Amino acid sequence: MQQQSVFKALADPTRRQLLQRLRKGSLSAGELAETVDVTSASVSHHLSILQQADLVRVKRDGQRRIYSVNTTVFEDVAAMMYDLFGNNEKL
Amino acid sequence: MQQQSVFKALADPTRRQLLQRLRKGSLSAGELAETVDVTSASVSHHLSILQQADLVRVKRDGQRRIYSVNTTVFEDVAAMMYDLFGNNEKL
DNA sequence: TAGATATTTAGACAATCATCTAAATATCTA
């Protein structure tokens, strides 16, 4: 889990949109592409960045690829946040 | 609190480094500049981005400017994370 | 096997970004 790749992945609004779609359930690359306003080539590119940051997982299903949020990473992201803002009374 | 400005602000390693320094206590722009490997002009630029994202606060002290982490923003950042990863058993 | 469908990869381009140096602004002090 690389801090840099995670924060960079989250910095793009389209990628955050994709993550939010996936929160509700797994979707194929094509289904995801329909929910955002860029080409499927761009979506594919974004998905690969999310994958590299380990924020999403993918599995094959025929000619489709099914993406899902990697929820196990949440704790790591929370730890990063703590690393930046931690040690205050709100935690 | 703009999601976009916060995530973008956190995406840069130098800015995260500055936040970590400030976690331990308030510092002037010059003191911050000594702790990172860029010019004070660059640090000033980064600090303005952190300010715009409301992640740091600044107050004047003579010719110095004293920066500190805006800890109250942590809850908002946590909420953003929940918005992306939320609804899983780890929360 | 041919053609259709799903997705990724390659290559190009414009916009954004981090950084630098130099100059400007503001404040302190002798």
Next chain:
DNA sequence: TAGATATTTAGATGATTGTCTAAATATCTA
């Protein structure tokens, strides 16, 4: 007030990024 100190602003530059179209790859089905 002059000069020193602290910080920001302006302008330039090279690198990175998000996006597109076109082509490549992989899989399904008639």
